[in-house]
Amino acid sequence: MDDVGAPIVPVTPDGHLERVCLRNLLASSDEAVYFKDLANRFVLVSRGVVQHHAERLARLGRAEEAARLGPESFIGKTDMDLVDEPVALCWMAEEQRMIETGEGITDVLERDTTDNSGGWFRTSKGPLRDDDGRIIGTFGVSRDVTGQVRAEQAVAQREAELRAVVDSSPDAVGFYDRELRYCYVNAKAAAMVGATPEALIGRTDAELGRPDDVVALVAAGLERALSTRQMCEVEYSVGGGGRKSWFQVRMVPHMDAEGSVVGVVAATRDLTELKEAQEVLAHQALHDPLTGAANRLALMDHLQGALASLEREPGRVALLFIDLDNFKLINDARGHDAGDELLVEVAGRLAQATRGSDTVARLGGDEFVVLLERLSPSDDAYLFADRVIATFSDPFSLGDERLRLTASVGVVVTSDSRAEPGELLRDADLAMYRAKQKGRDRVELFHPMLRGHARAAKRLAADLRKAVVEGQFFLLYQPLYALGDTTLVGVEALVRWRHPTIGVLGPEEFISLAEELDLIGALGSWVLDEACGQLARWKASLDLGPGFYMAVNVSTRQLASSEFVGQVAAVLEANQLGPGELCLEITEAGLLEERARCGETLDALVAMGARLSLDDPGAGYSSLAYLHAFGVNTLKIGRGFVERLGGGTANASVVAAVVAMAHALGMSVVAEGVETESELRKVTELDCDEVQGFVFAKPLTAEVVAGLLAGQTGSALTA
Ligand code: C2E
Ligand code: MG
Numbered sequence: 113m114d115d116v117g118a119p120i121v122p123v124t125p126d127g128h129l130e131r132v133c134l135r136n137l138l139a140s141s142d143e144a145v146y147f148k149d150l151a152n153r154f155v156l157v158s159r160g161v162v163q164h165h166a167e168r169l170a171r172l173g174r175a176e177e178a179a180r181l182g183p184e185s186f187i188g189k190t191d192m193d194l195v196d197e198p199v200a201l202c203w204m205a206e207e208q209r210m211i212e213t214g215e216g217i218t219d220v221l222e223r224d225t226t227d228n229s230g231g232w233f234r235t236s237k238g239p240l241r242d243d244d245g246r247i248i249g250t251f252g253v254s255r256d257v258t259g260q261v262r263a264e265q266a267v268a269q270r271e272a273e274l275r276a277v278v279d280s281s282p283d284a285v286g287f288y289d290r291e292l293r294y295c296y297v298n299a300k301a302a303a304m305v306g307a308t309p310e311a312l313i314g315r316t317d318a319e320l321g322r323p324d325d326v327v328a329l330v331a332a333g334l335e336r337a338l339s340t341r342q343m344c345e346v347e348y349s350v351g352g353g354g355r356k357s358w359f360q361v362r363m364v365p366h367m368d369a370e371g372s373v374v375g376v377v378a379a380t381r382d383l384t385e386l387k388e389a390q391e392v393l394a395h396q397a398l399h400d401p402l403t404g405a406a407n408r409l410a411l412m413d414h415l416q417g418a419l420a421s422l423e424r425e426p427g428r429v430a431l432l433f434i435d436l437d438n439f440k441l442i443n444d445a446r447g448h449d450a451g452d453e454l455l456v457e458v459a460g461r462l463a464q465a466t467r468g469s470d471t472v473a474r475l476g477g478d479e480f481v482v483l484l485e486r487l488s489p490s491d492d493a494y495l496f497a498d499r500v501i502a503t504f505s506d507p508f509s510l511g512d513e514r515l516r517l518t519a520s521v522g523v524v525v526t527s528d529s530r531a532e533p534g535e536l537l538r539d540a541d542l543a544m545y546r547a548k549q550k551g552r553d554r555v556e557l558f559h560p561m562l563r564g565h566a567r568a569a570k571r572l573a574a575d576l577r578k579a580v581v582e583g584q585f586f587l588l589y590q591p592l593y594a595l596g597d598t599t600l601v602g603v604e605a606l607v608r609w610r611h612p613t614i615g616v617l618g619p620e621e622f623i624s625l626a627e628e629l630d631l632i633g634a635l636g637s638w639v640l641d642e643a644c645g646q647l648a649r650w651k652a653s654l655d656l657g658p659g660f661y662m663a664v665n666v667s668t669r670q671l672a673s674s675e676f677v678g679q680v681a682a683v684l685e686a687n688q689l690g691p692g693e694l695c696l697e698i699t700e701a702g703l704l705e706e707r708a709r710c711g712e713t714l715d716a717l718v719a720m721g722a723r724l725s726l727d728d729p730g731a732g733y734s735s736l737a738y739l740h741a742f743g744v745n746t747l748k749i750g751r752g753f754v755e756r757l758g759g760g761t762a763n764a765s766v767v768a769a770v771v772a773m774a775h776a777l778g779m780s781v782v783a784e785g786v787e788t789e790s791e792l793r794k795v796t797e798l799d800c801d802e803v804q805g806f807v808f809a810k811p812l813t814a815e816v817v818a819g820l821l822a823g824q825t826g827s828a829l830t831a
């Protein structure tokens with residue numbers, strides 16, 4: 113019963129089986145299968161051919177015809193009967209060529225050209241041979257692949273669109289596979305690595321020679337995106353030293369249709385500009401834009417930190433409140449650019465004078481604050497403040513001019529970690545204000561009493577305005593004697609304020625304030641009138657020696673005023689005084705500050721014949737020759753120097769040199785503030801010309817001076 117190997121379907125010798133198979137196949141195949149004879153006439157067609165033509169006819173609106181169509185409808189027909197002539201001719205020519213050459217085509221993608229349905233076929237055609245190999249016609253198989261082609265086209269289209277987006281992205285975009293090799297990069301990504309896009313494909317970052325740390329960081333991010341299937345982000349910077357560049361890489365896992373991760377899309381963004389802008393903003397938030405010093409916010413922050421650190425480690429913290437003297441004058445006279453230039457220089461000097469751990473801040477205008485952190489027990493904040501003042505002793509350069517600037521400094525020191533920063537700053541400010549009041553160019557230490565002073569100062573300002581209007585001032589006169597024969601050669605008018613409740617106030621208490629409040633012009637011209645009027649009255653009633661003069665102190669603000677020369681001329685004229693009978697005492701700091709405007713005034717005064725005296729030049733004798741050139745003909749050396757004469761010989765020789773120099777320039781020298789006989793001897797030895805001081809007389813009332821003048825006693829009268 114062994115029928116293994118027996119055919120399942122009986123094979124008939126006349127090929128009946130093949131006919132059966134072929135008929136079944138053709139009757140059921142959706143593919144278009146056809147056979148044609150040598151004259152291109154259809155011999156056999158499959159169901160697919162019928163279907164395809166029926167659909168075409170239906171599209172052409174020939175539905176009835178389509179319904180009648182069957183395989184037999186094709187037999188004996190050519191393509192000429194079925195489709196438009198050009199298409200038919202084209203097909204038939206192709207079939208004839210196959211008949212001639214015996215060569216077919218296999219699996220060719222063809223567009224359906226029979227109408228504009230936009231269909232696509234995949235076609236194989238060839239010569240039809242009989243059992244002896246002779247060509248007896250042609251056959252063809254066509255499969256409708258329209259759906260597939262359209263889907264492929266859509267995918268290609270989407271890919272092209274995506275590529276366009278990616279290529280035009282400002283970010284460097286790269287697709288990595290699971291081995292972290294590039295599969296696709298945009299031009300930007302290639303440029304970042306410094307190669308062409310093609311050169312990157314199939315390679316890793318390490319193979320491309322990117323920096324090790326960047327490779328490691330990015331690779332770690334890519335691995336994380338691959339394993340967690342989550343987007344991840346890394347940031348890195350390259351190029352230290354000069355300009356640093358910052359990058360951010362966002363890595364998104366890339367999945368296939370089944371949802372398995374096949375790679376990572378990495379978009380690298382250049383953050384350099386953003387980072388730099390952030391840095392600039394952060395800097396701006398904490399720094400003064402002009403000088404680059406810390407601003408108030410930063411100062412308060414550092415102060416808070418410094419105070420907090422006192423809790424951990426006891427010590428002291430100091431604040432130096434620094435305000436430039438007469439800065440407004442410079443700013444007004446030279447313009448803001450010049451003022452700005454000076455402020456930048458001041459900030460630079462302060463930074464140099466401090467330690468790295470200290471903070472130099474500018475609060476605005478000409479106010480600076482230095483915060484000294486962690487003062488050791490041996491550090492003396494007061495000495496430090498002196499050092500700050502000393503940084504101003506070198507002249508400042510403005511263009512090719514040199515200018516002397518001074519500052520008033522208030523110091524507050526605390527060891528209390530709970531001190532309130534705002535209050536400390538206010539205290540330092542009060543101390544600075546005190547330094548201003550005491551004549552500027554000095555350091556004052558904060559004392560709780562100053563809080564009361566501040567309130568008083570506020571009241572005083574209101575009172576002073578009233579005093580100018582109501583004329584609450586009077587003058588005292590301090591005699592000046594010739595050193596040789598102690599004759600009374602002149603007097604210096606010194607203003608006093610008879611305050612209605614406080615009593616008599618000296619100029620130290622209110623001259624600065626009057627300058628600040630812009631009252632000095634009015635006050636100064638009253639002094640000038642009163643002093644010249646007094647001299648005229650003395651002249652009328654007494655027999656004054658020739659050359660007797662009235663010295664009047666003049667504030668820089670007055671000199672800078674365009675009206676001053678006229679005022680002097682008018683007052684001399686009104687009192688019938690010669691210009692030599694009035695000596696104007698001016699201060700050096702003011703002169704240098706206001707050289708341009710004061711220069712004009714001084715020239716006019718000198719031309720008029722007025723006497724000019726340089727009052728208390730302080731430390732700045734260096735410019736003696738220069739001042740002499742201005743027409744200043746008298747030098748007054750102040751109490752500070754006279755006092756020093758008692759000290760070491762070095763001090764004395766400095767003063768001696770100054771006196772000698774003044775004499776060499778043809779100036780006369782007045783020693784003022786001479787209190788003792790010993791000082792008097794010293795200034796005599798120095799060959800000073802005139803002397804003024806308590807050793808002879810304090811500032812006196814006009815009546816007492818009149819008595820002196822009448823008697824010319826020259827004795828040590830005191831008021
Ligand atoms: P100054 O022009 O240097 O005036 C001399 C000051 O030294 C006067 O103080 C005088 O009283 C004081 N003095 C005189 N002899 C001695 C002495 O032997 N020992 C000591 N310790 N001091 C002595 P005063 O009157 O308080 O004036 C202070 C400053 O106020 C003046 O210094 C001057 O710069 C300014 N001042 C006074 N009156 C006026 C004024 O009318 N206008 C302006 N702008 N400033 C004035
Ligand atoms: Mg004076």
Ligand code: MG
Pocket residue numbers: 727728748750784
């Ligand atoms: Mg003086």
